[in-house]
Amino acid sequence: MASKSNFTNMVVVLTSICLVCAAILGFVYSVTAEPIRQAEVAKINNAIASVVPEFNNNPSEEVFEVDGAQVYPAKMDTTVVGYAVKIKTSSFGGPMQMMVGFDNAGNIYNTSVISHADTPGLGAKMTDNNIKLRTELVGINPASVNLSVKKDGGDIDAITAATITSRSFLKGVDLAYQVFLKVQSQN
């Protein structure tokens, strides 16, 4: 059983446990720091690749910022074929990050949800690529439709039982479109 406590052995034992733990944690951190960074970069790159037409540059290296949103230009041999816009917004369960891709004509090429905190089985359905909310958006120009859910008099079908998530999603798309328009007017 444990030894009798006195001031010295309590201080010595607790201090040494903390020191050993800190050393081990520092070591694990240094080993995993690089893979964690790579996993995050890979996630962004996957999101970019899924929302813009085919490209052969490295959009992550040419990223620039407009109104606090990251814009990733996708280029095929120096010609811009589209822009991926990373938007931070908030949804039902908290902050969410999404990527919206536009082609040169300003049509939505595709959308992708990077991170969110919504209810699994409800709002989390927005990560499903085949959900109507997202397939309906593909190929349309945000200027030509009313970007809100049908319940609010818009043109888009909301996810069943996840109207708040659908609203936030469409708000994100709209924000991304505003950023895209700004980018286009600058060129």
Place this chain on the structure above:
Amino acid sequence: MGKLKLISDGIIKNNPTFVLVLGMCPTLGTTTSAINGMGMGLATTFVLILSNIVISSVAKIIPDKVRIPSYIVIIASFVTILQLLLQAYLPSLYETLGLFIPLIVVNCIVLGRAEAFANKHSVCDSALDGIGTGLGFTIALTVLGCVRELLGSGSFFGLKLIEGDGMLAFILAPGAFIALAYLMVIFRKVTGKKA
């Protein structure tokens, strides 16, 4: 004491979820699907085995009055290691479990086993106890996840079995309580315990 009994005790006689009813926060929070429940169970098992091993081997040199802070530091270190490893090598699981990984630190099961078992038994027995308790927790969470996923979204381990939306309540917190209560009743009936 039979070595096998140490493992089976954790699964049946002292099942952390169905018998001891410990660690309810992650149980209810992460079991929205079978795979999430299993991920959380295995993450907790990892921490439980390692913390049991370390605590049982250092228990003799830790003065009685600082044993709880010492155990917490050891458990917290393993949880942080687990968190970094998941973030680096299994980012998708890390995202689904999210906030519940750091919360393993305060999971009563881990500290409970350290205090009730690991500091009184040998390293080997403590490791087996960790495996048993961890497996008991994992099985409970996986079963609960299966039930909720099947009723709530009509799928099994992500495989869509029934078209449509299912009973949404089971994905949300009330369904977790209902499903857990029924599973507890079934578990007690099967193992012959009186409530």
